[in-house]
Amino acid sequence: MKNILLPNGLEVSEIALGAMMFGSTTSKQEAYEVLDMYMDMGGNFLDTSNNYAHWAGTGDESETLLGEWLRDRGCRDRVVLATKVGFDRHGKGAGLKKEQIEYWIDESLRKLGTDYIDLYYAHTDDPDTPIEETMETFDRLVQKGKVRALGTSNFDTWRVAEANCLANAKGFTPYSVMQQRLSYLNPKFGVAPAYAFNEVVGRERLRFLCDKNMPLVSYACLCKGAYEDPSRLPAEYEGGERLQFIRERAAEKGVNPSALVIAWLINLYRLGNFPRIIPLFSATPEQLRQNLNGLELTLTEDELREMNQIGCR
Numbered sequence: 001m002k003n004i005l006l007p008n009g010l011e012v013s014e015i016a017l018g019a020m021m022f023g024s025t026t027s028k029q030e031a032y033e034v035l036d037m038y039m040d041m042g043g044n045f046l047d048t049s050n051n052y053a054h055w056a057g058t059g060d061e062s063e064t065l066l067g068e069w070l071r072d073r074g075c076r077d078r079v080v081l082a083t084k085v086g087f088d089r090h091g092k093g094a095g096l097k098k099e100q101i102e103y104w105i106d107e108s109l110r111k112l113g114t115d116y117i118d119l120y121y122a123h124t125d126d127p128d129t130p131i132e133e134t135m136e137t138f139d140r141l142v143q144k145g146k147v148r149a150l151g152t153s154n155f156d157t158w159r160v161a162e163a164n165c166l167a168n169a170k171g172f173t174p175y176s177v178m179q180q181r182l183s184y185l186n187p188k189f190g191v192a193p194a195y196a197f198n199e200v201v202g203r204e205r206l207r208f209l210c211d212k213n214m215p216l217v218s219y220a221c222l223c224k225g226a227y228e229d230p231s232r233l234p235a236e237y238e239g240g241e242r243l244q245f246i247r248e249r250a251a252e253k254g255v256n257p258s259a260l261v262i263a264w265l266i267n268l269y270r271l272g273n274f275p276r277i278i279p280l281f282s283a284t285p286e287q288l289r290q291n292l293n294g295l296e297l298t299l300t301e302d303e304l305r306e307m308n309q310i311g312c313r
């Protein structure tokens with residue numbers, strides 16, 4: 001796996017590993033196995049949140065397990081650790097107010113057993129809190145050394161622009177990474193995502209990211225395993241020609257379809273009108289091994305353009 005130097009100075013592997021279900025539906029043994037394999041294959045970019053996975057437990061499991069693993073392996077300095085604040089836990093506590101951020105950063109540091117977070121995301125927007133309060137609080141965390149860089153997830157682009165304008169004017173640290181849902185399949189036209197915040201990246205967002213030179217961490221990029229098993233396709237996605245195409249093209253190339261989706265995402269920036277994209281997914285050790293075969297694929301620019309056009313005429 002190659003490393004990418006992001007404009008904010010973080011050096012991350014070209015694939016990020018999702019730890020959402022670690023310690024809840026993913027056992028400690030399997031989580032350790034996949035984490036060890038990912039690191040052995042050159043990965044360093046781990047993704048968690050202060051609320052994973054509250055719908056399957058308390059919401060402390062993922063950070064707690066990652067903290068144990070970091071301590072057991074003694075590898076904190078080799079990992080780029082991303083966590084998040086702002087979503088609810090058991091229906092309560094969503095928000096980006098000063099007291100919330102200050103409380104949850106210390107909880108995340110405690111659970112993760114570290115004194116700094118490399119990338120701290122606002123997990124979703126909080127329209128009820130003044131942007132200035134949120135950005136000033138985040139900036140203070142950076143000044144104190146608790147956080148190295150800031151990101152957003154599940155924000156409208158105009159809200160990210162407003163926040164960064166204000167940060168620039170006031171001398172606060174801006175958001176420098178966006179985490180949003182993007183996969184090869186297109187969402188059905190006019191169908192709202194299952195959760196309002198969970199928008200799939202569209203053309204306007206891609207233009208925004210390119211203009212701002214902001215990398216995209218594309219979460220849920222494997223559509224929950226639908227490329228291998230189309231019966232798992234989330235309802236808001238269009239399967240059709242694009243799904244059939246990727247499955248056939250992957251078979252021709254001798255890889256599983258998810259591996260080709262990953263290769264497509266990683267290479268899109270070469271076309272010039274796409275941001276740098278870092279695919280983020282969860283996987284079992286065997287799925288991870290298969291999916292990383294995508295890193296060996298060579299995709300020409302013509303092939304990338306062809307893939308983009310499928311099902312879009």
Ligand SMILES: NC(=O)c1ccc[n+]([C@@H]2O[C@H](COP(=O)([O-])OP(=O)(O)OC[C@H]3O[C@@H](n4cnc5c(N)ncnc54)[C@H](OP(=O)(O)O)[C@@H]3O)[C@@H](O)[C@H]2O)c1
Binds near residue numbers: 228281284287288
């Ligand atoms: N910012 C946000 O709001 C947000 C939201 C959601 C997730 N995330 C982050 O994104 C990460 C990934 O989310 P996700 O797990 O929902 O992503 P996903 O990419 O949509 O799905 C990953 C799932 O696909 C299946 N899969 C992967 N490789 C496969 C293969 N080779 N063959 C067959 N199935 C395969 C596995 O499901 P099975 O294990 O069931 O086989 C795996 O758990 C999370 O861990 C979290 O860190 C962020």
